[in-house]
Amino acid sequence: MKNIKLTxxxxxTNYLGWQKQKIGSTIQxxxxxxxxxxxxxxxxxxxxxxxxxxxxxxGFVANFKTNSNIPSNKFREALNYRLPDDIxxxxxxxxxxxxxxxxxxxxxxxxxxxxxxxxPPAVHxxxxxxxxxx
Numbered sequence: 001m002k003n004i005k006l007t008x009x010x011x012x013t014n015y016l017g018w019q020k021q022k023i024g025s026t027i028q029x030x031x032x033x034x035x036x037x038x039x040x041x042x043x044x045x046x047x048x049x050x051x052x053x054x055x056x057x058x059g060f061v062a063n064f065k066t067n068s069n070i071p072s073n074k075f076r077e078a079l080n081y082r083l084p085d086d087i088x089x090x091x092x093x094x095x096x097x098x099x100x101x102x103x104x105x106x107x108x109x110x111x112x113x114x115x116x117x118x119x120p121p122a123v124h125x126x127x128x129x130x131x132x133x134x
Contacts, residue, residue: 001065001066001067001097002065002066002067002068002072002094003063003064003065003094003095003096003097003099004063004064004065004066004072004075004092004093004094004095005061005062005063005091005092005093005094005095005099005101006031006045006061006062006063006064006075006076006079006089006091006092007059007060007061007089007090007091007092008031008057008060008061008062008087008088008089008090009056009057009058009059009060009087009088009090010027010056010057010060010086010087010088011056011086011087011126012027012051012053012054012055012056012057013054013056013086013126014084014086015027015030015053015054016053017050017051017052017053017054017055018047018049018050018051018057018060019047019050020032027047027051027057027087028045028047028062030083030084030087031045031062031064031079031083031087032044032045032064034079034082034083035064035066035075035079037082038068038070038075038078038079038082039066039067039068039070041066041067041068043064043066044064045062045063045064046062046063046064046100046101046102047060047061047062047101047102048060048061048062048101048102048105048108049102049105049108054126056127059090061101061105062101063095063099063100063101065097072092072093072094073092073093074092075089075092076089076090076091076092079092112129113127113128113129114128114129114130114131115128115129115130115131116131116133117130117132117133118132118133120132
């Protein structure tokens with residue numbers, strides 16, 4: 001058995017967040033579906049944290065265990081081929097079996113962009129929060 005660590009980024013606009021939901025598309029579900037199809041195994045992906053609906057991530061870490069013979073560094077290319085364009089695997093690597101994305105995390109950084117002006121933005125509107133300047 002191998003433990004594969006994925007470093008990814010995603011645009012969460014079209015998703016109900018990281019964690020699987022009974023109804024609606026999530027990042028975790030997209031990954032699990034793509035990996036399961038690739039490995040022919042029932043895969044559970046563990047994320048370093050959860051994100052809310054519409055939230056984006058850069059450098060998000062996840063891991064999964066597999067018996068697949070696919071080399072760890074090849075998961076990146078194979079998954080990027082199968083995933084939608086708004087989810088990208090930046091790196092795939094084998095890590096010790098004890099590695100756990102959430103419990104092994106050493107820190108997380110959150111970033112918020114707020115635009116304070118009279119009119120809302122036309123560009124990058126999905127990447128910032130508009131507060132009307134009074």
